[in-house]
Amino acid sequence: MTSSKRHGRCLCGAVTFKITGKLRNVLVCHCSQCRRSSGHLWAATAAPVEAIEIDCQNTLSWYRSSSKAKRGFCRRCGSSLFWQLDGSTSMSVAAGSLDVPTGLSTQEHIYCDDASDYYTVNADELIRMGTETVIE
Numbered sequence: 001m002t003s004s005k006r007h008g009r010c011l012c013g014a015v016t017f018k019i020t021g022k023l024r025n026v027l028v029c030h031c032s033q034c035r036r037s038s039g040h041l042w043a044a045t046a047a048p049v050e051a052i053e054i055d056c057q058n059t060l061s062w063y064r065s066s067s068k069a070k071r072g073f074c075r076r077c078g079s080s081l082f083w084q085l086d087g088s089t090s091m092s093v094a095a096g097s098l099d100v101p102t103g104l105s106t107q108e109h110i111y112c113d114d115a116s117d118y119y120t121v122n123a124d125e126l127i128r129m130g131t132e133t134v135i136e
């Protein structure tokens with residue numbers, strides 16, 4: 001966890017946002033939904049919903065990606081920006097949409113069993129980061 005104010009935006013800039021306070025370190029998700037949504041894998045930080053101030057003019061759209069979660073994206077450029085579990089007080093935010101330096105580091109790779117077959121998740125890297133992982 002690290003604190004301060006962060007800024008982020010989509011590729012075209014039609015959706016911008018500010019996050020105040022602490023952010024979770026980054027989780028890299030290899031699940032099939034993140035895979036299809038992002039085109040590869042989805043790396044996300046997270047923050048309480050009330051800490052995220054989104055500035056857009058009807059350019060942020062939400063897609064119900066499963067029975068329990070939705071994904072927010074820019075209607076103009078298609079950037080994948082947010083993920084929120086129904087009823088959750090926090091929201092995931094695409095780590096790559098944040099301005100650098102983010103001050104964050106990658107914490108964990110998740111749903112590695114769901115990863116596509118054209119790459120391997122580097123287990124050594126996970127160990128080096130000293131994090132727990134869901135890989136068996």
Ligand SMILES: [Zn+2]
Nearest residue numbers: 010012074077
């Ligand atoms: Zn955009």
Ligand SMILES: [Zn+2]
Nearest residue numbers: 029030031034
């Ligand atoms: Zn995922």
